[in-house]
Amino acid sequence: MKYQSKRKALILLEDGTIFYGKSVGDREGTAFGEVCFNTGMTGYQEIFTDPSYYGQLMVATNAHIGNYGTKIAENESGGVKIAGLIVKNFSYTYSRPDADHSLEEFLEANNLFAISDVDTRALVSYIRDNGAMNAVISTRVNDLEGLRKELKEVPNMEGLELASSVSTKEPYFEGDPDAAIKIAALDIGIKKNILRNLAKRGAYIQVFPHDTSYETMEAWNPDGYFISNGPGDPQPLEAAIAAARKIIAADKPLFGICLGHQVIALANGVSTFKMHHGHRGINHPVKNLVTGKGEITSQNHGFAVNREEAEGNADLEVTHLHLNDGTVAGLRMKNKPVFSVQYHPEASPGPHDAEYLFDQFFELINAEVGKDAVV
Structure with a gap:
């Protein structure tokens, strides 16, 4: 291990509960945020x-974190997005031959404070x-x-708009400019692997900032629209909800993932709520109510769609349910080319059971393009 001694550290929860640990490396530090946990065995980067x-503040439930290092190509964005890291055993050395850096070097480069030697099971x-x-x-x-005084000043995640903090500031392009299909993606916290999944199926994507209007995106004349995943509460995202309503009214193909799923629900008058502790991991069971098949999925969300309102909405059909707690995991509109899922079909990390959803999106787009060509 690089350091012979580590500084004492603690986790102070807002209800006053304290857990103790040690700093990763010989570093002083303090970080605030909502504490949550991810049950994935791999995919920490x-x-x-x-x-x-x-x-x-991310708690890793896997007992060993850092043992295979990091690789820049595996970043899902331009850098670290969590506020802080909490682990049981931190690996200062790594064994993967093609890793670029150790996790310690990666966290230092991203100025992220982490603590280890925590009883993460108890936490x-x-x-x-x-x-x-x-x-x-x-x-x-x-x-x-x-x-304690500083912690009281940290805003609650409920009602907190965070998409503007992670969204692109300027539009940019992804994929082959000569691709047959153009997709406008509203970035409210998009992951790189979503863009890779769209591009590899033959799409040229323009990624727009979180508050872009429907009219601005439509001026590019896309064949379909996508609303991404992202952080925070969906209800304050008034611009994204308004854009979704106009996309729906215009009968354009629309696909939403995670926060985008919640935005589409809100655009249909269905409310969302903050969950007790959310779903975060790569082994969450979902049932596809259309096919009757089960899927093992990657999930990361602390808010969910109101199931009773969704099932009572004449324009919506609940297509997927989370089998652990019965929460809404997928929706589609009955008379519009619009659908969404609460989980991550692009995974990264996680299983690939749900990649078919990208194919369904392209089938929707091709059907609408063909319909327009006939007219």
């Missing part, structure tokens, strides 16, 4: 760089029982009163 995790059990809440991780173990 993709998790840390997923914009959907912006503003969250995760506590979150499961008491719900996700704001917390602070810090080496200021002798300044509890100061940390």
Whole structure:
């Protein structure tokens, strides 16, 4: 191990509960955010760089983190998006031959504070029982009163708009400019692997900032629209919801993932709510109600769609359900080329059971393009 000694550190939850650990490396640091946990055995780099995790302190339930290092090509965005990291055993050395850096070097380059030697089993059990809440991780173990005061100033995730913090500031393009299909993607926290999945199926994508209007995107004359994943509460995303309503009214093909799924629900008058502790991991069971088949999925969300309202909406059909708690995992509109899922069909990390959803999106687009050609 690189360091012979590590600084004492703690996790202070907003309800006053304290867990102890040590800093990763000989570093002083403090980080605030909503504490949550991910149950994935692999894929820590993709998790840390997923914009959907912006503003969250990530607890890794896997006992060993860092053992295969990091590789720049596996980033899901331009850099680390989590607010801080909490682990049991941190691996300072790594064994993967084609890794670019150790996880320690990666975190230092991204200025991320992390703590290890935490009883993560006890911490995760506590979150499961008491719900996700704001917390602070810090080496200021002798300044509890100061940390408590600062923690009280951290805004609650409910009602918090975070898409603007992770969205692109300017439009950009992805894919082959000569591709037959053009897709306008509204970036409210998009992952790179979503764009790769769209591009490899023959799409040229223009990615737009989070508050782009339908009229601005439509001026590019796309064949279909996509609304991405992202962090925070969907309800404050008024511009994205308004754009979704206009896309729907114009009968354009529309696909939404995660936060985009929630935006589409809100555009249809269906409310969303903050979950007790959310779904985060790569082994979540979902049932496709259309085919009757089960899927193992990658999920990352702390908000969900109101099932009773969705099932009572004459324009919507619930297509997928999460088998652990019966929450809505997929929707489609009955008379519009519009559908969405709460989970991540692009995975990264995770299983590929749900990649067919990208194919369904292209089938929708091709059907609408063919319909326009006939007319």
